[in-house]
Amino acid sequence: MTRDVAVVQHDTLHPDGEYSRTAKWFHWLTVPALGVLLVSGSIIRFIADDPKMAFYTVHESLGLLVFVLALARLVWRLRTTPPPMAAAISATERAVAHAVHTALYVLLLVQPLLGFFTTNAYGFPQRGPTAFLGVIDLPQFMDAAPDLARSLHWAHSIVGWALAALIVAHLAGVLHRHIVHRDGTLLRML
Ligand code: HEM
Numbered sequence: 001m002t003r004d005v006a007v008v009q010h011d012t013l014h015p016d017g018e019y020s021r022t023a024k025w026f027h028w029l030t031v032p033a034l035g036v037l038l039v040s041g042s043i044i045r046f047i048a049d050d051p052k053m054a055f056y057t058v059h060e061s062l063g064l065l066v067f068v069l070a071l072a073r074l075v076w077r078l079r080t081t082p083p084p085m086a087a088a089i090s091a092t093e094r095a096v097a098h099a100v101h102t103a104l105y106v107l108l109l110v111q112p113l114l115g116f117f118t119t120n121a122y123g124f125p126q127r128g129p130t131a132f133l134g135v136i137d138l139p140q141f142m143d144a145a146p147d148l149a150r151s152l153h154w155a156h157s158i159v160g161w162a163l164a165a166l167i168v169a170h171l172a173g174v175l176h177r178h179i180v181h182r183d184g185t186l187l188r189m190l
């Protein structure tokens, strides 16, 4: 679809200046999933025992789906070229945007792994009532190890906050380009 935004940059791979359909699918499937994960992870400890297991199943299954999605997205991204950024974006702002994107990719892979090994170390892996998607038992790599579990849980918590901070920075950057500079940055991903 060609947009009526004169400032969007084009190249031969992206005649409309936009991210490909595949890139958009990867991007917009991840966004609501991360919203559910950050909220569900943060409130699980306040949930009563009865629906708690359902929360774990949703959180852990969705988290691993995000891992698979992020892995596929990264492999695909490394084999393709994104559309050019608006010409007026300074070298510094480009570097910051790239750094934020790279950090998001890394944390989208690290965070589910931390979560998975946290549950393993607690001795409550994704089996039985909290099996992956409710039905698929996943491997248990260790016996319960409370100290390790606490450390991994702490790391999962810190990386959760780091992800939230990166998302806020990413959103601020995109909205700044869209509202202040009106340069079509947001439209490339819609
Ligand atoms: C991108 C994926 C994920 C995100 C963004 C995420 C986010 C979070 C957050 C923000 C918390 C709250 C941390 C705290 O206690 O302060 C949390 C807790 C937790 N997460 Fe995840 N998580 C993800 C994936 C996973 C996966 C794949 C698993 C397990 C297979 C998992 C297992 C857990 C567990 C066991 C807790 C502790 C809940 C509790 O009892 O309080 N997470 N998660």
Ligand code: HEM
Pocket: 027, 030, 031, 032, 034, 035, 077, 082, 085, 097, 101, 102, 104, 105, 167, 170, 171, 174, 185, 186, 187, 188, 189
């Ligand atoms: C969970 C939250 C989000 C994550 C993890 C995320 C992740 C990413 C990543 C990794 C890229 C780089 C794509 C690439 O070149 O490989 C990207 C680009 C982009 N995202 Fe997001 N995003 C999130 C939320 C949003 C939201 C809410 C918006 C819009 C309001 C948005 C708009 C964009 C736009 C316009 C681009 C292209 C910008 C550019 O090339 O600098 N993102 N996003």
